[in-house]
Amino acid sequence: MDVSDFISNFVLGMIAFALGSNFTVKQLRSAGKPVLWISILEAGFAWILVTLVMILYFVIKHLPIHPALVLGAAAAATAPAATVMVIREYRATGPVTEMLMRVVAIDDAWCLLFSALAIASANALTLGIFNTHVVMEAFFEIFAALILGGILGALLYFVSRFIVTREEVLVATVGFILLAVGLSMRLRLSPLLTNIAFGIFVANIAKNSELFFAALREVDSVLFLAFFVLVGANLELDIVPRIGVMGLLYIIFRVVGKILGVKLGAWISGAGSNIGNYLGWGLVPQAGVALGVALSAKALYPEYGDIIFTTITATTVIYELVGPIFAKYGLQKAGEI
Amino acid sequence: MNSLLSAGLILLLGFVGARLLKLIRLPNVTAFLLVGILIGPHILNLVTPDIFTASEFFSNLVLGIIAFSLGENFRLDKIRVGMKQVMWISIVAALGAWVLVSAALIIYFVTIEIPIYPAIVLGAAASATAPAATVLVIREYRASGMLTELLLKVVAIDDAWCLIFAAMAIAAGNAMRAEVFQMSIVFAGLGEIFGALLIGGILGYISSRLSKFVRTREELLIYTLGLVLFNVGLSIALEVSVLLSSMMMGLVMVNMARENYKFFEVLRSVDTPLYLAFFIISGAHLDFGILYKMGIAGILYVTFRTIGKVYGAKLGARISDAPEAAGRWLGLSLAPQAGVALGIGLVAKTAFPEYGDYIFTIIAATSVIFELVGPLLTKYSLMRAGEIASTE
Numbered sequence: 012m013d014v015s016d017f018i019s020n021f022v023l024g025m026i027a028f029a030l031g032s033n034f035t036v037k038q039l040r041s042a043g044k045p046v047l048w049i050s051i052l053e054a055g056f057a058w059i060l061v062t063l064v065m066i067l068y069f070v071i072k073h074l075p076i077h078p079a080l081v082l083g084a085a086a087a088a089t090a091p092a093a094t095v096m097v098i099r100e101y102r103a104t105g106p107v108t109e110m111l112m113r114v115v116a117i118d119d120a121w122c123l124l125f126s127a128l129a130i131a132s133a134n135a136l137t138l139g140i141f142n143t144h145v146v147m148e149a150f151f152e153i154f155a156a157l158i159l160g161g162i163l164g165a166l167l168y169f170v171s172r173f174i175v176t177r178e179e180v181l182v183a184t185v186g187f188i189l190l191a192v193g194l195s196m197r198l199r200l201s202p203l204l205t206n207i208a209f210g211i212f213v214a215n216i217a218k219n220s221e222l223f224f225a226a227l228r229e230v231d232s233v234l235f236l237a238f239f240v241l242v243g244a245n246l247e248l249d250i251v252p253r254i255g256v257m258g259l260l261y262i263i264f265r266v267v268g269k270i271l272g273v274k275l276g277a278w279i280s281g282a283g284s285n286i287g288n289y290l291g292w293g294l295v296p297q298a299g300v301a302l303g304v305a306l307s308a309k310a311l312y313p314e315y316g317d318i319i320f321t322t323i324t325a326t327t328v329i330y331e332l333v334g335p336i337f338a339k340y341g342l343q344k345a346g347e348i
Numbered sequence: 349m350n351s352l353l354s355a356g357l358i359l360l361l362g363f364v365g366a367r368l369l370k371l372i373r374l375p376n377v378t379a380f381l382l383v384g385i386l387i388g389p390h391i392l393n394l395v396t397p398d399i400f401t402a403s404e405f406f407s408n409l410v411l412g413i414i415a416f417s418l419g420e421n422f423r424l425d426k427i428r429v430g431m432k433q434v435m436w437i438s439i440v441a442a443l444g445a446w447v448l449v450s451a452a453l454i455i456y457f458v459t460i461e462i463p464i465y466p467a468i469v470l471g472a473a474a475s476a477t478a479p480a481a482t483v484l485v486i487r488e489y490r491a492s493g494m495l496t497e498l499l500l501k502v503v504a505i506d507d508a509w510c511l512i513f514a515a516m517a518i519a520a521g522n523a524m525r526a527e528v529f530q531m532s533i534v535f536a537g538l539g540e541i542f543g544a545l546l547i548g549g550i551l552g553y554i555s556s557r558l559s560k561f562v563r564t565r566e567e568l569l570i571y572t573l574g575l576v577l578f579n580v581g582l583s584i585a586l587e588v589s590v591l592l593s594s595m596m597m598g599l600v601m602v603n604m605a606r607e608n609y610k611f612f613e614v615l616r617s618v619d620t621p622l623y624l625a626f627f628i629i630s631g632a633h634l635d636f637g638i639l640y641k642m643g644i645a646g647i648l649y650v651t652f653r654t655i656g657k658v659y660g661a662k663l664g665a666r667i668s669d670a671p672e673a674a675g676r677w678l679g680l681s682l683a684p685q686a687g688v689a690l691g692i693g694l695v696a697k698t699a700f701p702e703y704g705d706y707i708f709t710i711i712a713a714t715s716v717i718f719e720l721v722g723p724l725l726t727k728y729s730l731m732r733a734g735e736i737a738s739t740e
Contacts, residue, residue, distance in 0.1 A: 014405075173367060193352035
């Protein structure tokens with residue numbers, strides 16, 4: 012693992028942990044229903060729309076359609092980092108911002124489930140058997156990540172009784188996040204979900220939980236900066252010209268799916284028109300989780316792996332660059348900046 | 349074991365270890381080193397190779413931060429009173445260690461019939477002190493008083509004397525071996541010092557001027573860390589002393605504007621995890637096998653370096669009319685030895701093929717001892733001088 016991997020995993024863990032603080036039981040009493048509806052529908056719409064368009068494209072091109080299924084599932088994920096940074100920079104506050112942070116946090120769980128479903132369906136197409144265990148494994152991965160996060164949260168709660176100074180709070184928080192990321196990687200669980208769960212538990216059980224989140228905010232600016240500079244340095248710009256019709260379709264329909272999904276979800280759950288109209292703009296960035304799906308697709312279908320991987324990488328570059336601008340636009344329109 | 353897991357364990361075990369060893373009144377620095385030894389390759393082996401690879405980058409950053417913060421102690425409007433004492437004490441203490449260690453080792457080397465130039469180089473290495481451990485002990489126990497003030501300045505500048513001594517010693521060693529005294533080596537030593545002061549001074553000046561563009565606290569942190577890294581990197585690239593250039597940068601900045609204290613303050617808010625990891629990784633690096641190899645020469649080195657520092661500081665204090673307590677206890681608190689001495693060992697290794705390894709082994713072995721015992725001695729001296737409030 013080189014230094015840039017280390018930093019990006021650590022920073023993603025910090026962001027996920029911080030996102031967990033938006034899920035206190037008190038907040039969820041009123042916000043629980045909208046979060047579920049909005050996140051499932053935006054992730055689901057992005058998945059279904061992209062999948063349908065891709066199937067159409069693959070049929071026209073006389074290609075087998077199973078790679079299209081997997082490609083669509085990658086569209087469900089949202090990368091939280093860029094959106095969180097925009098929120099921080101402009102000190103956005105309000106119901107849209109809060110809901111946005113919850114939605115970017117949990118839609119990765121849906122993405123995991125969708126991609127498992129997609130892979131199982133693709134297997135059903137090619138091999139004629141629907142692998143239930145693939146879907147079960149995804150459920151298991153999500154639950155195991157939640158449990159690991161919970162255990163770590165309980166441990167931190169126990170340790171926090173011995174923490175006296177501010178410096179010790181910082182040391183313990185950073186140490187636990189590193190531990191959570193490291194353990195989840197070791198156990199092949201999602202580091203993002205593990206850290207979100209860890210953050211949720213800390214926010215709910217620790218008395219002075221705000222101390223832990225505040226300690227991180229003191230130091231994270233440097234790490235965020237390093238993280239995004241490294242992301243920029245690693246962007247594969249030369250791949251963008253190869254994006255093709257397929258990539259353009261992916262880019263457009265993923266965003267359309269997210270925005271429509273948010274609208275519908277907000278309407279069903281009665282979250283208000285401000286959330287319905289503007290939250291979707293914050294869901295554009297795409298990064299690690301989608302690349303992970305693309306990697307597993309590449310492993311499953313080596314003959315189409317390249318085309319899937321190129322599409323996801325190239326669209327990720329574009330989303331990373333325009334995502335923050337969209338997020339800022341949405342939050343401004345919602346009147347929260 | 350991946351590196352993130354390893355790094356998490358380093359921080360958390362460091363925290364737990366420091367807490368446990370506090371029960372027997374060990375300073376945090378010692379606790380971190382002991383935890384490092386425990387998780388190091390010889391016992392639990394929890395530190396991944398990647399972390400060891402990154403540790404060079406990391407320790408340079410941490411030393412840069414420490415030296416930069418030491419610069420804060422040189423506020424010219426306040427310092428005029430104590431500067432005479434600082435100069436005398438630092439020079440005489442460094443000289444005392446050099447002379448005594450060299451003398452003892454020369455006698456020993458003559459009796460075992462090997463050349464005496466390694467003794468001169470070893471003596472020069474003995475004049476260095478490691479600022480990191482000293483600073484952390486002072487901070488942990490919130491020491492304050494005359495001794496603390498002097499100590500913070502002495503550890504900051506005695507590396508300059510050590511570099512001069514080392515250059516002279518290596519030139520002298522070459523003269524004995526090859527019978528030419530290369531003035532160029534001495535000049536290189538001086539160049540290393542003045543180059544460092546120049547670079548640190550220029551960077552400090554520029555960055556103090558540019559700091560008006562820094563608005564938020566986040567930007568301040570990024571700006572300060574970026575500066576320290578840039579200065580360390582530039583010093584390494586130009587082969588000048590990292591410690592001295594960082595210290596000079598801090599010195600210039602603290603003197604340029606009253607509000608520049610904010611640079612030092614913002615570092616203090618984030619540096620704890622860095623120091624903790626630094627000392628744990630240092631502990632994991634400690635090689636105990638080498639202790640068996642240091643022999644009588646090592647024992648002489650440890651003994652006479654300590655005596656040289658103690659009496660050198662005392663003499664320096666007497667010459668410069670420093671307060672009695674400061675003079676009595678300052679030498680002992682200068683016991684920690686680490687990077688600078690090892691750096692001299694490395695230079696010696698390449699300069700003297702025949703005895704370079706021997707010199708390096710002795711410096712490395714005695715560094716193990718001084719790293720572990722040094723913080724205890726520093727704490728003890730500060731306590732005896734009455735500069736640590738009796739909280740325990």
